[in-house]
Amino acid sequence: MIFVVAEHKDNKLRPITSELLVFGQRVARDFGEPITAVILGSSTGDLAGELKTRKIDRVLRAEHAGLAEYNPDTYVQVLQSILNKDKPFLVLMGHTTQGMDFAPRLAVRLCGPLISGCVEYEKQGERLILTRQIFNAKMNMKTLVRGEPPYFATASPGAFPGDEVESGGNAEVIVFPVQLTGTPKRKILNRVEAPKGQTDLSSAPIIVSGGRGLKQKENFNLIFELAEAIGGSVGASRPVVDAEWLPREYQVGSSGQTVSPRLYIAVGISGAIQHLVGMQTSRCIVAINKDPEAPIFKVAHYGIVDDLFKVVPALTKIFKDLRQA
Ligand SMILES: Cc1cc2nc3c(=O)[nH]c(=O)nc-3n(C[C@H](O)[C@H](O)[C@H](O)COP(=O)(O)OP(=O)(O)OC[C@H]3O[C@@H](n4cnc5c(N)ncnc54)[C@H](O)[C@@H]3O)c2cc1C
Incomplete structure (x- = not known):
């Protein structure tokens, strides 16, 4: 199973989500693995409805008031319980501010290798090879992923063409029962928006x-x-x-x-x-x-x-x- 962790803001899916789906769809085609998109939040019905129309197998909605704002502690806790239930082959996240924040914590919790900032992948025999850019993008490094899955990867924004995401699906949407335990160590104190007239x-x-x-x-x-x-x-x-x-x-x-x-x-x-x-x-x-x-x-x-x-x-x-x- 390939898991794609959707990113969203202000009730809209961020462009990286489509890019991750393209990455996932390509790996799925080569390795014959089904795809699950995971969305965490407090009212993600519409977004899950949008995701289910992509050519994927399942959408998991993790709904909880405590997930209304992104927090690495709650994200890792919920994703860990989701991934423990299935046998993930590959977990894809954005190489974004959010993904760079929670992906390493998640990989450590599940004892899997994390290949960050991927721009391409290939299949050699049954082996998964992920390419990432190093030395200020002057060189590409190919990483052969070894050991038992789950494998974790973050994709660089723009590396996969989001507008080539395959649609026409009608994936099952499953609500994942979330139980948050403990108090997150990190708190969002304030969100500072970009100056007026300028987008992110x-x-x-x-x-x-x-x-x-x-x-x-x-x-x-x-x-x-x-x-x-x-x-x-x-x-x-x-x-x-x-x-x-x-x-x-x-x-x-x-x-x-x-x-x-x-x-x-x-x-x-x-x-x-x-x-x-x-x-x-x-x-x-x-x-x-x-x-x-x-x-x-x-x-x-x-x-x-x-x-x-x-x-x-x-x-x-x-x-x-x-x-x-
Ligand atoms: C540690 C470090 C980090 C850095 N980080 C960044 C960074 O994040 N981003 C960044 O941009 N730079 C960064 N730099 C600086 C970088 O090395 C360059 O100095 C900088 O990108 C040059 O900016 P520029 O192209 O605007 O200016 P210049 O290099 O001076 O180029 C100006 C260009 O304008 C053209 N030009 C001039 N007049 C005209 C005209 N009338 N019509 C058409 N063309 C014209 C010239 O032919 C020239 O090519 C960093 C440097 C260091 C050392």
Whole structure:
């Protein structure tokens, strides 16, 4: 049995959930294992209804008032009792803030190996091999999973195409009886939302990012205008943040956010490795840079070699016109 631990926020499934389902469906096809999606929360009826339409075998709803807010202690306690009842082959979780928090604790409790930040997998004979990126994503490492299952893995956001999740299922939904014992050691004191007008970049489907090529803070309006015209969020390289043109939440890269949108437009960004590791798993990368040798073009799917002050307003106009048409 393959277990996929669904992530959700504000009564919506997060994009990583579909990506994990794709990962699970591919492994299931190769290893002939059924899939169970697990959802923890306090009123997850609608979300379980959405999950059951995916091509999976079962949805387990763990419902309890104490699961209304994510907490690693309650999550581990409930998942441990679920997994103890079945014989899991593989447990898939997101390599997200949440997954990175509870996955190691869960794997330790169930004495299984955890392969974190997976981007691919393969089957060699009957053996499961998981690929993860190491050294700031400069190298891939293949890990042969040994020993008896259960195996645990977290998947990097964007590594599996969530829009390829197979639907058309009618999985059975089972409510798992939750009993929480003890008081969680950790308490959520406060949830700090991203500043108004800015979405969480890690789940934004379209990002327009600007770099030092914009020359000065005032010119960043060009980026905001293009982002608005295509319905995207704004990101930035580190020098932009260091120069205080934008707050730290906007920074993409090794010391900022890791993003994996469907479309990433890099404007006046050279493509230093510290920036690339934060965005190179984006589905489609468009780079606008006047230097044809800029390293960003090595990861870009489309490149425009020209002056951004000419290209960006022209693109904004095209998208605005398209929206009005
Ligand atoms: C420990 C560490 C952590 C770091 N973490 C991060 C991080 O998280 N994120 C990050 O981004 N960086 C990070 N950096 C910094 C990183 O090394 C680079 O310095 C940085 O990414 C460069 O930003 P940039 O591309 O905006 O600027 P530059 O490298 O200066 O590039 C500007 C680009 O704009 C182009 N350009 C200029 N004018 C125009 C024009 N008119 N039209 C079109 N193109 C134009 C230039 O050709 C150039 O390619 C980190 C560095 C270290 C040491």
